[in-house]
Amino acid sequence: MATDPQPIMQAQAMQAQANHEDQLLNKNNVVGVAVGFKESHGVVTEELAVIVLVQAKVPLAALSAQDVIPKEIDGLKTDVVEVGYLRAQQTPRERFRPVIPSGVSIGHYKITAGTLGTLVKDKRTGDVLVLSNNHVLANSNDALIGDAITQPGPMDGGGNPADVIAKLERFVRLRFTDDTDNNPPPVNPPLVNPPPTTPDPNATGCNILGILIAITNFIASLLGSTNRVATIPTPQTTDASVSAPTAVTVSAQAIPTNTVDAALARPVDVAMFADEIRQIGVVNATKAPALGMQVRKYGRTTELTTGQINLLNATVDIAYSTMNGQKTARFTGQVISTAMSQGGDSGSLIVDSVENRAVGLLFGGSQLATIFTPIDTVLNALDITL
Amino acid sequence: MSQDAIQAQIERVSAVQQKYADQLMRIPGVVGVAVGFATKAGAPTQEVALIIMVQQKMPETQIIDTKMVLPHTLDGVRVDVQETGLLTSF
Numbered sequence: 001m002a003t004d005p006q007p008i009m010q011a012q013a014m015q016a017q018a019n020h021e022d023q024l025l026n027k028n029n030v031v032g033v034a035v036g037f038k039e040s041h042g043v044v045t046e047e048l049a050v051i052v053l054v055q056a057k058v059p060l061a062a063l064s065a066q067d068v069i070p071k072e073i074d075g076l077k078t079d080v081v082e083v084g085y086l087r088a089q090q091t092p093r094e095r096f097r098p099v100i101p102s103g104v105s106i107g108h109y110k111i112t113a114g115t116l117g118t119l120v121k122d123k124r125t126g127d128v129l130v131l132s133n134n135h136v137l138a139n140s141n142d143a144l145i146g147d148a149i150t151q152p153g154p155m156d157g158g159g160n161p162a163d164v165i166a167k168l169e170r171f172v173r174l175r176f177t178d179d180t181d182n183n184p185p186p187v188n189p190p191l192v193n194p195p196p197t198t199p200d201p202n203a204t205g206c207n208i209l210g211i212l213i214a215i216t217n218f219i220a221s222l223l224g225s226t227n228r229v230a231t232i233p234t235p236q237t238t239d240a241s242v243s244a245p246t247a248v249t250v251s252a253q254a255i256p257t258n259t260v261d262a263a264l265a266r267p268v269d270v271a272m273f274a275d276e277i278r279q280i281g282v283v284n285a286t287k288a289p290a291l292g293m294q295v296r297k298y299g300r301t302t303e304l305t306t307g308q309i310n311l312l313n314a315t316v317d318i319a320y321s322t323m324n325g326q327k328t329a330r331f332t333g334q335v336i337s338t339a340m341s342q343g344g345d346s347g348s349l350i351v352d353s354v355e356n357r358a359v360g361l362l363f364g365g366s367q368l369a370t371i372f373t374p375i376d377t378v379l380n381a382l383d384i385t386l
Numbered sequence: 387m388s389q390d391a392i393q394a395q396i397e398r399v400s401a402v403q404q405k406y407a408d409q410l411m412r413i414p415g416v417v418g419v420a421v422g423f424a425t426k427a428g429a430p431t432q433e434v435a436l437i438i439m440v441q442q443k444m445p446e447t448q449i450i451d452t453k454m455v456l457p458h459t460l461d462g463v464r465v466d467v468q469e470t471g472l473l474t475s476f
Binding site for chain 2: 114133135140255261291292310311312313314315316317318319320321330334336341342343344345346362363364365366367368369370371
């Protein structure tokens with residue numbers, strides 16, 4: 001086998017690089033120097049070259065003579081490769097200063113950490129505000145307007161007051177299923193068991209009583225008398241003829257519903273915030289979610305991920321770990337995608353993969369699914385625009 | 387199928403969803419109801435269905451109380467059961 005000439009060539013190239021490195025790095029726009037194979041028309045050749053890394057390729061005519069990169073150095077060809085601005089890769093869990101992009105760790109000073117969704121504008125005042133979830137910026141209702149918001153979030157080392165970058169501005173209160181009566185054990189709805197009747201197919205919106213009775217009957221029929229449901233109390237004594245009081249009881253127990261888990265914070269210094277999401281860029285238009293739509297997000301925990309919208313108009317029960325224990329909140333009108341997030345990604349803006357338009361605000365999920373609120377619902381609830 | 391046809395189906399299924407949502411949400415193990423494409427062997431079909439999200443999917447034969455078996459259709463709309471696990475805030 002012939003001797004591989006490459007190690008010798010490589011040594012020569014590295015020597016040429018060493019001889020000229022300082023001089024090359026002094027040129028405007030050059031961010032690095034290396035040894036590699038020369039590229040010609042986008043194809044890698046077998047010719048070793050001194051590679052000059054530049055932030056942006058600039059036409060020769062636009063360069064001053066001293067910034068022009070020579071075609072050859074010590075008999076070796078050079079190749080100019082555009083790599084953009086190089087910097088140490090920061091994880092979104094780190095402290096970002098002097099400029100804070102969206103997609104990074106943030107949180108109310110009493111929580112763990114969530115994600116800074118995006119910058120928005122107050123519709124009334126035009127002020128720039130920070131968008132994320134209630135459970136990220138407002139500690140699941142357990143917060144006061146003006147409370148400190150840190151970057152990174154407390155779990156990622158954010159301290160109060162050293163890392164305070166915003167103050168809680170306003171939030172949509174979460175209505176928990178169990179909040180009607182301060183933390184009672186889960187209560188099952190009272191069940192009536194009237195003589196079997198067929199739900200009235202003509203029941204309309206005005207016949208609320210009829211619908212309530214029909215629903216109650218349906219539930220009673222679902223909850224039979226086998227072991228599987230034996231733990232659920234099924235009072236058998238209610239007299240169905242006493243329909244009015246029964247209906248009132250049922251409606252009083254109706255589970256409160258939510259449409260958003262969202263909150264706003266006011267930057268301490270607006271100039272510290274970059275209006276772009278890491279690895280996604282500037283997002284300033286919206287798009288309604290649709291079945292099959294490909295979406296992505298950048299968040300504090302799983303960073304850049306993609307998914308597909310599978311379910312619309314979802315009514316879902318979401319478990320919240322709050323300072324007052326585990327609670328449940330029911331949401332309507334939500335969107336569900338394939339799994340693309342984990343704890344800490346809450347507050348991420350969901351963006352469509354094709355046009356970079358905002359589609360929703362992420363706030364929950366499981367190992368199998370990610371849940372977000374349609375962006376228009378969020379903007380309307382908080383009276384903001386992107 | 388055209389976008390309009392899909393939209394019409396979505397609206398029809400949404401109406402059925404709204405009608406039964408509260409009842410379905412009271413069934414133990416059900417964590418959500420929504421509108422989506424029915425799946426067949428894990429792959430989505432072109433049929434818009436009422437999707438019942440459950441914490442854990444069980445073979446119907448293992449459900450002792452037949453009344454706890456989720457319906458296959460509601461008001462003529464196809465029902466598909468999909469496992470999502472427990473949904474939590476992130």
